[in-house]
Amino acid sequence: MSAKTVGFAIGDDERALLDELVEHYGGGNRSEFLRVAIRRLARDRRAERLQNLQQEAREQLGRVVTPDEVRVAIAEQVGRVA
Amino acid sequence: MLTPVVYDVNVLVNALVGPDSSYPYLPRIPPTTENAAADCLAITLDGDDMLLFSSLHILSTTATALVRLGVGADLAQRYVGALTDIITELGGAVLDPPRKTHDSRDHEDNLALDCALAAEALILVSSDHDLTSLNPWNGRLILTPERFVAHVVAGRRGSSSRG
Numbered sequence: 001m002s003a004k005t006v007g008f009a010i011g012d013d014e015r016a017l018l019d020e021l022v023e024h025y026g027g028g029n030r031s032e033f034l035r036v037a038i039r040r041l042a043r044d045r046r047a048e049r050l051q052n053l054q055q056e057a058r059e060q061l062g063r064v065v066t067p068d069e070v071r072v073a074i075a076e077q078v079g080r081v082a
Numbered sequence: 083m084l085t086p087v088v089y090d091v092n093v094l095v096n097a098l099v100g101p102d103s104s105y106p107y108l109p110r111i112p113p114t115t116e117n118a119a120a121d122c123l124a125i126t127l128d129g130d131d132m133l134l135f136s137s138l139h140i141l142s143t144t145a146t147a148l149v150r151l152g153v154g155a156d157l158a159q160r161y162v163g164a165l166t167d168i169i170t171e172l173g174g175a176v177l178d179p180p181r182k183t184h185d186s187r188d189h190e191d192n193l194a195l196d197c198a199l200a201a202e203a204l205i206l207v208s209s210d211h212d213l214t215s216l217n218p219w220n221g222r223l224i225l226t227p228e229r230f231v232a233h234v235v236a237g238r239r240g241s242s243s244r245g
């Protein structure tokens with residue numbers, strides 16, 4: 001895997017916090033810190049997507065579905081006796 | 083080293099329409115949440131220890147079961163789309179496995195086992211008793227969502243205390 005240098009600009013007031021975060025999450029290595037940040041943000045984006053879908057389902061159904069109802073729905077779907 | 087895992091239809095459906103949880107975030111200390119199926123999905127979102135695989139059949143049955151429960155077809159499709167994106171983004175795959183397994187009396191269960199076999203999954207997660215009663219199967223674990231979450235959380239706590 002080839003690595004390329006990417007530049008970022010930050011304000012003086014953010015520099016101290018950045019250094020702290022780089023130390024904590026990247027062991028002082030900015031590249032490692034960025035890798036950790038990318039992974040975590042990507043995870044959060046996936047989570048947000050699923051969370052929104054779950055909320056939408058809740059609104060459509062107006063209730064929580066029980067595992068028993070799910071079992072029956074799947075059984076009916078595949079033509080099996082629940 | 084990531085552990086390949088397959089979630090049965092009931093897990094994927096319950097994750098969307100089941101009880102409240104801290105979904106998609108997983109507490110580190112069990113008991114986790116009221117929705118173990120959602121916790122299962124939360125585990126795979128990390129891409130830290132589990133690698134999720136699925137099959138065209140599992141995903142299409144998930145969508146149709148959701149519609150049967152009253153979820154709109156559009157939402158069901160978007161949910162399956164999101165699952166597909168997440169699976170592939172993290173390095174897993176949606177498979178169309180060949181029909182091989184006949185160990186369960188239930189045809190649908192055999193299709194889930196086929197997926198586990200094709201994915202070389204070490205764990206199949208299901209709340210279907212016919213499936214979990216086969217555990218262990220063919221060198222693989224077949225766990226309920228609750229047991230799977232407890233298994234992963236215990237493993238993570240062990241590795242963080244070692245680290």
